[in-house]
Amino acid sequence: MKKKILLTRRWTQDAESYLSEHYDVTLNASDVPLDAAALSQAMRDYDAICPTVTDAMNAAVLGTPGARVKLIGNFGVGYNHIDVEAARKAGITVTNTPDVLTDTTADLAILLMLMATRRAGEGERELRAGRWTGWRPTHMMGQSVSGKTLGVVGFGRIAQATAHRAHHGFGMQVAYYGRRRAPADIEAACKARYVADLDTLVAESDVLTLHCPGGAETHHLVNRARLALMKPTAVLVNTARGTVVDEAALAEALVTKRIAAAGLDVYEREPVVNPALLGLENVVLLPHLGSGTQETRTAMGMRVARNVDLFFAGQPVQDKVV
Numbered sequence: 001m002k003k004k005i006l007l008t009r010r011w012t013q014d015a016e017s018y019l020s021e022h023y024d025v026t027l028n029a030s031d032v033p034l035d036a037a038a039l040s041q042a043m044r045d046y047d048a049i050c051p052t053v054t055d056a057m058n059a060a061v062l063g064t065p066g067a068r069v070k071l072i073g074n075f076g077v078g079y080n081h082i083d084v085e086a087a088r089k090a091g092i093t094v095t096n097t098p099d100v101l102t103d104t105t106a107d108l109a110i111l112l113m114l115m116a117t118r119r120a121g122e123g124e125r126e127l128r129a130g131r132w133t134g135w136r137p138t139h140m141m142g143q144s145v146s147g148k149t150l151g152v153v154g155f156g157r158i159a160q161a162t163a164h165r166a167h168h169g170f171g172m173q174v175a176y177y178g179r180r181r182a183p184a185d186i187e188a189a190c191k192a193r194y195v196a197d198l199d200t201l202v203a204e205s206d207v208l209t210l211h212c213p214g215g216a217e218t219h220h221l222v223n224r225a226r227l228a229l230m231k232p233t234a235v236l237v238n239t240a241r242g243t244v245v246d247e248a249a250l251a252e253a254l255v256t257k258r259i260a261a262a263g264l265d266v267y268e269r270e271p272v273v274n275p276a277l278l279g280l281e282n283v284v285l286l287p288h289l290g291s292g293t294q295e296t297r298t299a300m301g302m303r304v305a306r307n308v309d310l311f312f313a314g315q316p317v318q319d320k321v322v
């Protein structure tokens with residue numbers, strides 16, 4: 001009998017088709033996120049659930065009495081929405097989708113950096129509103145990134161790919177902070193300099209880009225005190241998780257011009273965005289588009305499928321979280 005699998009959201013057609021051919025798959029045709037009760041029911045009804053960042057796979061859901069699920073095949077590299085300890089206790093395997101979204105997400109970090117430093121959102125809004133009066137030498141001047149310091153927080157795959165682009169594509173100096181220093185060859189690939197103290201990195205960065213995981217350990221890592229350490233010309237970029245930044249403190253820093261600008265792809269309470277940010281010209285706000293290309297979203301779905309295939313074939317999964 002085919003294994004029963006639930007995809008909690010719409011995936012690309014290629015990925016949905018592949019899984020539907022091989023398993024008894026339930027698709028979420030309406031693409032509306034499932035609530036806790038529906039996720040708990042799914043824990044009883046399926047062999048595997050393939051959730052994503054919009055699904056709170058918390059201890060209550062994972063500990064559902066009478067649960068049948070043995071695999072959580074997450075669609076996405078970040079898994080802070082899954083209580084991995086609860087999964088471990090319940091004997092449930094959790095997988096994610098690293099590698100396949102690295103370049104796409106790094107591209108988006110660079111996009112946000114350039115949009116924020118070059119005031120692209122502000123410029124587009126001016127033009128569309130019919131407020132542009134023509135070229136002039138002092139019109140909407142932004143900041144150059146060449147020769148500036150990119151401070152990178154966390155130095156995993158996406159961080160390294162962002163640093164590589166910034167150094168080789170835009171002539172930036174790269175400095176990074178992480179729990180561990182990276183091997184010499186990884187540092188050499190983009191001439192990255194390790195800074196052992198986060199506050200020092202924050203203070204010396206012209207652009208600070210966040211690439212650490214979400215969760216309790218990094219909650220409000222960028223808070224009012226750290227924003228106060230930043231240069232007044234500095235730009236903050238967040239493609240990691242919204243909870244890493246205290247949004248209210250950031251809005252205040254942007255209003256008072258404590259920092260120059262920010263580019264955000266992720267938010268503390270998605271899809272709600274702090275209203276204090278919405279009216280500001282000096283922040284670029286994207287709707288969690290980091291991995292959002294046709295190619296990458298298909299590759300993510302196929303990466304989940306690979307883990308599902310291996311798991312139900314009784315082989316070690318490729319991307320085991322727990």
Ligand code: DGY
Nearest residue numbers: 053075076077078290
């Ligand atoms: C990821 O892969 O972590 C994306 O942010 C979506 O969850």
